[in-house]
Structure formats: C-alpha cells, structure tokens
Amino acid sequence: xxxxxxxxxxxxxxxxxxxxxxxxxxxxxxxxxxxxxxxxxxxxxxxxxxxxxxxxxxxxxxxxxxxxxxxxxxxxxxxxxxxxxxxxxxxxxxxxxxxxxxxxxxxxxxxxxxxxxxxxxxxxxxxxxxxxxxxxxxxxxxxxxxxxxxxxxxxxxxxxxxxxxxxxxxxxxxxxxxxxxxxxxxxxxxxxxxxxxxxxxxxxxxxxxxxxxxxxxxxxxxxxxxxxxxxxxxxxxxxxxxxxxxxxxxxxxxxxxxxxxxxxxxxxxxxxxxxxxxxxxxxxxxxxxxxxxxxxxxxxxxxxxxxxxxxxxxxxxxxxxxxxxxxxxxxxxxxxxxxxx
Amino acid sequence: xxxxxxxxxxxxxxxxxxxxxxxxxxxxxxxxxxxxxxxxxxxxxxxxxxxxxxxxxxxxxxxxxxxxxxxxxxxxxxxxxxxxxxxxxxxxxxxxxxxxxxxxxxxxxxxxxxxxxxxxxxxxxxxxxxxxxxxxxxxxxxxxxxxxxxxxxxxxxxxxxxxxxxxxxxxxxxxxxxxxxxxxxxxxxxxxxxxxxxxxxxxxxxxxxxxxxxxxxxxxxxxxxxxxxxxxxxxxxxxxxxxxxxxxxxxxxxxxxxx
Ligand SMILES: Nc1ncnc2c1ncn2[C@@H]1O[C@H](COP(=O)(O)OP(=O)(O)OP(=O)(O)O)[C@@H](O)[C@H]1O
Ligand SMILES: [Mg+2]
Numbered sequence: 001x002x003x004x005x006x007x008x009x010x011x012x013x014x015x016x017x018x019x020x021x022x023x024x025x026x027x028x029x030x031x032x033x034x035x036x037x038x039x040x041x042x043x044x045x046x047x048x049x050x051x052x053x054x055x056x057x058x059x060x061x062x063x064x065x066x067x068x069x070x071x072x073x074x075x076x077x078x079x080x081x082x083x084x085x086x087x088x089x090x091x092x093x094x095x096x097x098x099x100x101x102x103x104x105x106x107x108x109x110x111x112x113x114x115x116x117x118x119x120x121x122x123x124x125x126x127x128x129x130x131x132x133x134x135x136x137x138x139x140x141x142x143x144x145x146x147x148x149x150x151x152x153x154x155x156x157x158x159x160x161x162x163x164x165x166x167x168x169x170x171x172x173x174x175x176x177x178x179x180x181x182x183x184x185x186x187x188x189x190x191x192x193x194x195x196x197x198x199x200x201x202x203x204x205x206x207x208x209x210x211x212x213x214x215x216x217x218x219x220x221x222x223x224x225x226x227x228x229x230x231x232x233x234x235x236x237x238x239x240x241x242x243x244x245x246x247x248x249x250x251x252x253x254x255x256x257x258x259x260x261x262x263x264x265x266x267x268x269x270x271x272x273x274x275x276x277x278x279x280x281x282x283x284x285x286x287x288x289x290x291x292x293x294x295x296x297x298x299x300x301x302x303x304x305x306x307x308x309x310x311x312x313x314x315x316x317x318x319x320x321x322x323x324x325x326x327x328x329x330x331x332x333x334x335x336x337x338x339x340x341x
Numbered sequence: 342x343x344x345x346x347x348x349x350x351x352x353x354x355x356x357x358x359x360x361x362x363x364x365x366x367x368x369x370x371x372x373x374x375x376x377x378x379x380x381x382x383x384x385x386x387x388x389x390x391x392x393x394x395x396x397x398x399x400x401x402x403x404x405x406x407x408x409x410x411x412x413x414x415x416x417x418x419x420x421x422x423x424x425x426x427x428x429x430x431x432x433x434x435x436x437x438x439x440x441x442x443x444x445x446x447x448x449x450x451x452x453x454x455x456x457x458x459x460x461x462x463x464x465x466x467x468x469x470x471x472x473x474x475x476x477x478x479x480x481x482x483x484x485x486x487x488x489x490x491x492x493x494x495x496x497x498x499x500x501x502x503x504x505x506x507x508x509x510x511x512x513x514x515x516x517x518x519x520x521x522x523x524x525x526x527x528x529x530x531x532x533x534x535x536x537x538x539x540x541x542x543x544x545x546x547x548x549x550x551x552x553x554x555x556x557x558x559x560x561x562x563x564x565x566x567x568x569x570x571x572x573x574x575x576x577x578x579x580x581x582x583x584x585x586x587x588x589x590x591x592x593x594x595x596x597x598x599x600x
Pocket of ligand 2: 384427
C-alpha cells in the first residue's frame with residue numbers, strides 16, 4: 001500500500017489511453033479494429049467478473065445472462081419504444097442490477113459447486129427466455145437495426161470511432177476497478193474470499209458484500225452488453241449463451257484472478273483465440289464443424305496447464321529469474337519502507 | 342469487578358452430538374479468564390458461539406448485560422468482541438499490513454462509490470487506516486514484515502498477526518483460541534508479555550489453552566469444560582484443587598503438562 005498508488009493507477013490509465021489513441025495509426029484494417037473493439041467489450045466483462053471471482057472468490061457460470069439482459073433491454077427499448085440509447089443503456093444496467101440482486105441474495109448463500117450450478121441454471125433460464133419469448137426478444141432471429149450511439153453530431157458509425165468508444169470505456173472501468181480493489185471495500189472482498197469466518201469476525205458483513213460485488217459485476221456485464229448492442233447494432237441469443245459464460249470464466253482464470261490488469265490480459269488472449277478459431281474454421285471447412293469442440297478443448301487445456309493464470313504464471317517466472325540474478329535486499333532497509341506508509 | 346461476558350445455560354448440539362451442554366460462566370471486566378478442558382471438550386465451540394460464528398442451540402450469552410447470542414458475527418464484532426482462531430485463519434491473499442487493515446474495517450470509512458471515484462478523501466482515509474494498522478503491528482512486533490505476504494510468515498508470527506488483526510478492531514473482549522500452541526518456549530514467553538500488555542491497555546481477555554503452566558500462571562480465573570459441561574470455575578488455585586477437574590484430566594493428561 002504505497003501512498004502514491006493512486007497516481008500510479010492513474011498513470012497506467014493515461015498510458016492506456018495514449019496507446020488507444022495511437023492504435024488506429026498502426027491498425028488500418030476495419031476487421032482488426034472490429035476485433036479490438038470486441039476485445040474492449042470482453043475486457044469490461046472480464047474485469048467485472050474478476051471482481052466477483054478473483055477478488056471475492058465467488059463463481060458465476062451464468063454471467064453471459066447479465067450481458068444479455070443489458071444488451072436486450074437497451075436493444076428493445078431503443079428499437080421498439082424509441083427510447084434514446086443514453087436512457088436505454090442505464091435502464092438496462094439498472095434492470096440487470098435488480099435481477100442480479102434478486103438472484104444473488106439466495107444464490108450467494110451457496111458455496112463452490114452449488115453456487116456454480118445455481119448461476120449456471122440462471123444463465124440457462126435467461127438464454128431460454130431470450131430464445132422463446134419472441135414477442136419481446138424476436139427469438140432466434142435477433143434484434144436488428146439497433147441505433148448507433150451519438151454524442152451531439154458525433155455518431156459512432158465507423159470502426160475507428162467504435163474502437164475509441166469501447167476502449168475509452170474499458171480503460172475507465174479498469175481505472176475504477178483498480179480503485180475499488182485498493183480500498184476498504186476491496187480488502188473486505190479479498191478477506192471474505194480467504195476466510196468468511198475471519199472476515200465476519202473483523203466486522204465485515206459477508207453476505208452484504210457478496211451480494212454487492214455480484215450486483216457490481218452484473219452491472220459491468222450489462223454495460224458491456226449495451227455497448228455491444230449499440231456497436232454491433234444486431235444481437236441474437238447465441239451471443240449470450242452458456243459457452244460465452246465459460247469463455248468469461250476462462251478469461252478471468254487465465255488472467256490470474258489476482259489483478260485487474262490480469263483480467264484484461266485474459267480477455268485479450270481469449271478474444272484472439274476465439275477469433276483465430278473462427279478464421280481457422282472458415283479457412284478449413286472441415287474444422288468448422290469442430291469449432292465448438294476445439295474451442296472447448298483449448299479452454300480445458302488452458303485450465304489444466306495454466307491453473308494460476310497467464311499473468312501470474314509469467315510473473316512468477318520473471319520473479320524467479322530476477323531473484324536468481326539479484327541477492328535478497330538488505331534487511332535493514334525494510335523498516336524505512338514501513339515508516340513511509 | 343463488573344461482569345463483561347455472561348453465558349447462561351448455553352448448549353450446542355451438532356446433529357446428535359452435544360458439543361456444549363448447559364454451560365454457565367462469567368468473564369469479568371479487565372481480567373484474564375481461561376477456558377480449559379480436554380480435547381473435544383467444546384472450548385472452540387464456545388468461542389464460536391460467543392463470536393457469532395454460529396448461535397447456541399439453547400441458552401443465552403450477554404455482553405455488558407446485552408444479549409448477543411442471536412447476532413451475526415459482524416454485529417458482534419461491532420459490539421466489541423474480537424478473536425483469533427485455533428487453526429490460523431489469516432487472509433493469506435494479502436500482506437501483513439493489509440490483514441490488519443481489514444481489522445480496521447469497522448473503524449474506517451469508505452464505500453463502493455468513494456472507493457471507485459477516490460472522492461471523499463479516500464486516499465487520506467486509506468493512509469490513516471494503514472498508519473493505524475501499523476501501530477498494531479508495532480504492538481506485536483511485526484512492523485518489520487508489514488509488506489510481506491501474510492502466508493509467508495513463520496507460524497509463530499502468524500499467530501501474532503492474528504492477534505494484531507483482532508486488536509485493530511479495538512475490542513473490549515479478546516478471545517484467544519490456543520494462541521500459544523505450536524509456539525517455542527521463547528515465543529510463548531513473548532506471547533505472555535503481550536497478553537499482559539493487552540490487558541493493561543484495558544482489553545478483557547478470554548483464552549483457551551492446553552498449556553496448564555501458562556494458564557495457571559497468567560489467568561485471574563479459570564473455567565473448566567469437560568464433555569461440553571462446565572465442571573469448575575474459579576481462581577487457578579481453586580480449579581487445580583477441584584476433584585472433578587483432576588478426574589477429568591486423569592483420563593487425558595496430568596494437570597500441568599503442556600498440550
Ligand atoms: N462445526 C461442527 N460440526 C460438527 N461437530 C463439531 C463442530 N465443531 C465442533 N464439533 C464437535 O464438537 C465437539 C467439541 O469440539 P471443539 O472443537 O469445541 O472442542 P475443543 O474443546 O476446542 O477441542 P480441542 O482442544 O481439540 O481444540 C467435538 O466432538 C467436535 O468434533
Ligand atoms: Mg479447540
């Protein structure tokens with residue numbers, strides 16, 4: 001807990017924004033800008049889910065449901081009721097939060113596998129509702145012609161603008177998340193992850209914090225969903241199915257579940273992987289049939305061989321390497337560091 | 342001496358197993374009270390009920406005259422009871438200092454909004470919390486490892502960290518569950534000094550331990566459980582003379598041997 005941490009988080013955010021500003025100079029292809037925009041949306045999803053899973057230690061196997069509820073609410077409100085996206089998006093987030101609260105209160109009493117099963121079931125129910133309540137959701141044919149976002153005369157109507165929109169939002173949420181984890185709230189979440197009993201006897205209202213972070217991560221997902229709706233302008237239930245929930249979990253897991261930035265790395269990795277598999281399927285038609293299987297297989301392999309996650313795995317390797325090259329710091333320096341806190 | 346904690350006819354039944362049976366005793370303000378008994382006597386179960394980890398099956402517990410046995414643990418913590426665990430339960434995913442900062446949870450401010458936006462003097466509050474936490478680490482002699490991962494501490498220091506974390510809640514009653522077990526002779530001596538310092542700072546102590554020498558040495562009063570029942574309560578001298586206590590310990594280990 002360095003006193004200057006805030007400035008450094010902010011610094012990272014500024015570095016990120018500069019990188020985003022420069023990217024279109026190097027990436028000219030609309031296809032890749034589209035992939036990158038999708039990566040930003042996945043980053044928002046993964047960072048939100050990581051608050052729940054990585055920090056508070058609660059599993060959700062149904063997170064695509066919140067993504068879907070956010071997307072569908074804004075899509076339906078804007079296309080069928082003519083509501084402005086700037087009202088419809090917050091409405092989608094709010095409705096998602098309410099649903100997450102109602103789902104979270106009973107579910108979060110469960111632990112481990114039971115919580116996984118309950119959230120999985122919830123995700124499934126939402127998916128089925130999206131498919132079969134076609135009076136509202138238009139079923140498998142999906143919702144088309146979702147309006148583009150616009151700020152005054154600035155319409156987010158091309159890939160460069162959409163790239164900026166999604167990434168600026170993602171970086172803002174990364175900053176917010178980094179702030180949350182480095183706080184009294186973030187410590188309470190990590191504490192209950194480690195020991196619910198110990199956290200509770202320190203005065204942490206464990207069930208309240210669990211529901212809070214569940215709703216918060218659902219809000220991230222809803223925001224990601226409403227962004228998706230207005231960026232892609234078309235949604236259908238398959239975007240929010242079970243496999244997406246699993247992908248999100250894998251993003252968080254390979255991100256290492258230990259840092260906000262790790263989740264972003266996980267999101268980037270899986271986005272690329274999924275994209276690569278898709279193009280492989282297009283290039284080699286035989287492979288297309290096995291798209292989902294290959295996809296699942298890779299996810300399993302990642303889980304098996306990178307259990308601590310990509311970022312933690314690499315970090316540990318680097319640390320070990322550094323330690324071998326440099327002797328341990330002199331012990332008398334330590335008290336000084338303490339006094340600086 | 343006034344009474345701080347009072348247990349009345351407390352029982353705890355797990356399935357068919359009676360872990361604590363109709364136990365009544367008191368802990369007086371400002372004193373060191375020990376809870377002893379053979380393995381499985383129900384000591385940890387008693388501490389769990391006092392700290393609200395689970396409620397008693399029947400009976401009542403009062404803190405400063407007010408009933409607490411129906412309250413959840415975080416509310417009991419706010420009422421002024423803190424504890425350590427027989428099986429150390431540190432937040433191993435955090436640094437030593439952060440562990441104690443969690444102990445400051447009830448004594449610090451900040452919510453999701455202020456955390457996310459850094460408004461409302463969040464950074465100032467954070468620094469204050471860290472500084473406050475550091476004073477508790479200094480008190481137990483762990484300031485030098487404040488920024489190390491708590492899981493990396495040697496066992497004896499983990500026990501000290503649990504005490505620092507509990508003290509950080511500024512309790513009126515501190516429950517210690519076998520804080521001395523697994524410690525070296527030197528570490529035990531330091532622990533005893535720490536316990537005396539804690540009492541001197543105005544905190545009442547209720548401790549469970551197997552080390553009879555230590556218990557008889559430092560306690561003002563001793564409560565003895567056997568098979569869930571309270572069989573004796575009094576000064577160390579009284580308890581040591583008590584026939585039921587001697588009989589209970591004959592079955593297990595002689596009084597005075599370290600656990
Ligand atoms: N959560 C629980 N569920 C079921 N049984 C329990 C639970 N906690 C304790 N018990 C049982 O209650 C009895 C008392 O256990 P407890 O841990 O309170 O004993 P103790 O006096 O602390 O023993 P020790 O000296 O070994 O720590 C034991 O038989 C134990 O198996
Ligand atoms: Mg015990």
